[in-house]
Amino acid sequence: MQCEENFVESYQKYFNANLKNLPTMMTAKCDACPEGISCVPQIQCPAHVRMEEHAKPQVCDLPGGNFGFCCFTGQNHTDLNSKKFRVHGFSFLPPSVIEEAHIRFENLMHKTGLIPVTPGQPEFAHNMVFHSSQHEDLQNFQLSNMAMEQIITTQVFKEKEHIPLDDIITNNIDVDFMQTPLEQLCHPTRPCLNPRAKYRSFDGNCNNVLPHRSHWGAAGQPMERLLPPAYEDGIWTPRIHAKDGSLLTGAREISRILLGDADRPHPVYNLFLMQFGQFIAHDVTQSATVRLESGQSVQCCTENNADVLPPHQRHFACMPIPVEMNDEFYAHFGIRCMNFVRLSLAPNTDCRAGYGKQRSKVTHFLDGSAIYGSSVETARELRLFRGGKLRMFNDFGRDMLPLTTDKGACGNDDPSATCFKSGDGRTNQIISLIALHLIFAREHNRIAEILSQINPHASDETLYQEARRIVVAELQHITYNEYLPAVIGPMQMKRFRLVPQHHGYSSDYNNEINPAITNAFSGAAFRMGHSSVAGKFHMPGGPSHVEEIINIPDVMFNPSRMRMRTFFDDMLVTMLHQPMQQVDSAITHGLSRFLFRGNNPFGLDLAAFNIQRGRDQGLRSYNDYLEVMGNRRIHSFNQLPPEIGRKLSQVYHHPDDVDLWIGGLLEKPIEGGIVGATLAEIIADQFSRFKVGDRYFYEYNRKINPGAFTMDQLHEIRKVTMARLICDNADHMTLQAVPPAAFRRADLERNSPIRCDRPEIPVMNMEAWRF
C-alpha cells in the first residue's frame, strides 16, 4: 500500500472554492484500503468525525480524481467503537420511570389540544399530503402513540438518572423495554420465508435477507440519520434556541426575508426535470403528521389564524409558526399564526430507549411504490387481474388513472369531482404530477400487453410481475442515467459510483448499507426541488394560438382539467418546453403565499414549512453538514461570499444557527449540476444507499438479485430514456415530437423535438422477454 503525505491541493480543487477549505484532518493518503473496507466520500463515514485523532481513518482515492476515507465505522453516525466511551451502565428501566412516563403519556394523549382543522381551509389540504389510505392512517395513529410512549419514557429516564445529552444522541444508552409493560410495543423482526423470491415485495420487507435487517427500507420503518439529532433534550424537543441562547428567528420570517419570488428560468433544464423529481421524491419518502384519534388533523392556531393557541391549550405535537405583525402579505388578512403539526414517530424496532425517529410510510427504496403502492392491499386495489394490467378509467376511449372517491385524496365533498388514484396518496397534489403517474401506469399496461402477445400462455400474475419488474428498472435507469447527473453533476456521480454501466452487471450490492431515507435528505436536501417550481404553467394555445396561463395553486388538488381532450398532451408539451426555475433563494409565491389556497384569498407558505420541518426533525445546523463533508466550519458570515453572508446575517446571529435547507439553497450550484455542494453530497449519499442497499437493483447479477435480468434484457433496459416513455404513452393529439433529452429545454441547440420513430429515441426490443 503506497501512501503520500500531501493531498491538500486535490482536496481544495474539489470543494467549493468560496469556502477556502482545508481538510479537517491530516492523514496520509493511500492507494487502497485494507481488505474488506471500502473507500467512500467522508459524508458516508460520519461516525469518525466525532472520534479522537488516533481513530481517524486513512485517506484513499475515489474515482473522479478525489479522495475519500477507508471507512471502518460504517455509514451510520454511531459506531460500536464509541460504546467504549459510555458513561452509564444501566440495563433496565426502574419501575418508577415507567409509572411516571405512563401518567405523562395519558395526560398528553387525552387532556389538551384536541381541536381539529376545519375542511376547506388551506391547512386541511396540507394534511392531505401525508395521507395514504384510511387503514394506513389508523395504523399510523396507533404506531405513533406507541412510539410516543417510548419517547416519553426515555425523557423521564434521562431526567431522573441525569443521562448526558451526548449519550442520548449517539444512541449510547443500553436500556431496553424488555420485561416492562412497554415490551408489547416491541416488534421482533421476522426472518424471510423466501429469501430468493424473484420479485421484490410490495412493502419492501425481505430486501435484505439477514433476519435482523429484513425490515430495512420497508414501508413504515423510521428515517435514519447522517448526524445525531439537534433536539434540545436530545430526544424529541425541537431546536428553538440559537447558539447565543436567544430564540431562533421564526420560520415564516426567514422565508419572507430571504426567499422572495423572482423569475429566474434555468438556462438548461425544463419543468419535466422538476416534476420527475417530485415523482421520485414520493416514491422514496412520505412522512406523516401526528393526528387526533378521529383521524382529523390537529389545529394549533386560534380561530381565523389570529394567534397561536396558548401553550396550555395546545396539542403535544403542535409547533405553530408565528406570523409577524409586519408581514407584508399575511398581515392583510389578520393572520398571526400558521398551523404546523409535528411528524409522527416510529417505535424502535430493537426495543431500546433512544431519541425519536420519524416514520416514513412508503418503501424507502426507489422501487416504483408510487405506481404500485407500498402494501399488498394497495397493490391489489390497483390491479385489473386480467392480462397483468393495472386498472384504468376508460374516459371516452382514453386510459386515465382510475378515479377515487376517497375524500383524503382530494378533500372534495362533491362525489362527481374528478380525483385520481395511484400507488401514492399525493397524486392529485398538482396536475403535472398526475401526468407523470399516468405515463408510468400506461407504460405498465403497454409492456404487459406486449408481453402477453409474445407469451400467450403466461398467467396474469406472471405478466403483472414481469411488467412491474421492467417498469421499475426503467424508472431506476432513467433516474441514474438522466435525472441524477443533471441534479448533482458528473463529478459526484463518479465519486459516489452512481454512473450506470454500459456493459455487464454491477456487483456493488452491500448488505451492510441501510437504504433508509435520511432526515437530511427528506427534511432538507431533496426539498431543493421546491425552488425549481415555476408559479405558472404556460400552456400552448389550441387552434386559436392564445396561450393559456395557469397559476399553480389553481391546479393543486383540483385535477378535473386532466379530463379535457388535449390537456395531457398540452401539459407534456409545456413541461418539455417551459424552463424550470433555478435552484436558489427564490421560491415562487405560488408555494410561499398561496400553497393549497383553494377558494381562499391566501394559502400557506411551503418555504416556512421546510424550515420548521427541519427543526421538527432535529436536523443540525448547516455548519455541521459542512463539517461531515470534510469542509471547515464557518465562524463568521464574513467567510462566505458577501451577498450570501449579508443575507444570512439578517436572520441568524451565528453561522451555527443556519437551517440546512437555507444554507444549502444559498450555495452556488456545483459544476454541471443544479444544486450546491452540500445538498449534492446529501442527495448523492441517498441515491448511493438506494443502489448499494437494494438487492433488487436492476443492474445486479443473479448471484445478488434473484430476479436479475438476462444480459440481453439488461441491454434493452439500458436503451430506455424519458423521451421514449413520453413517446410511447402520450395521446399524440397535440404532442407530435419530443426532445431526445427530455429533461433539457426543447429550445436548446441539438435538443429540438423530433418524431418518435427517429433512432435518437431508441426502442426496447421486447423479444428479449420471450419466456
Ligand code: HEM
Ligand atoms: C410541484 C409543486 C410541489 C408542491 C406543491 C409540493 C408540496 C409539498 C408539501 C406540502 C410538502 C410537505 C411539507 C411539510 O409540511 O413538511 C412537501 C414535502 C416534500 N417535497 Fe414537495 N412539493 C412540490 C414539488 C416538489 C419537488 C419538485 C420536489 C423534489 C424534487 C419535492 C420534494 C419534497 C420532499 C422530499 C418532501 C418531503 C416528503 C416527506 O418526507 O414527507 N417537492 N412538498
Ligand SMILES: [Ca+2]
Ligand atoms: Ca419506494
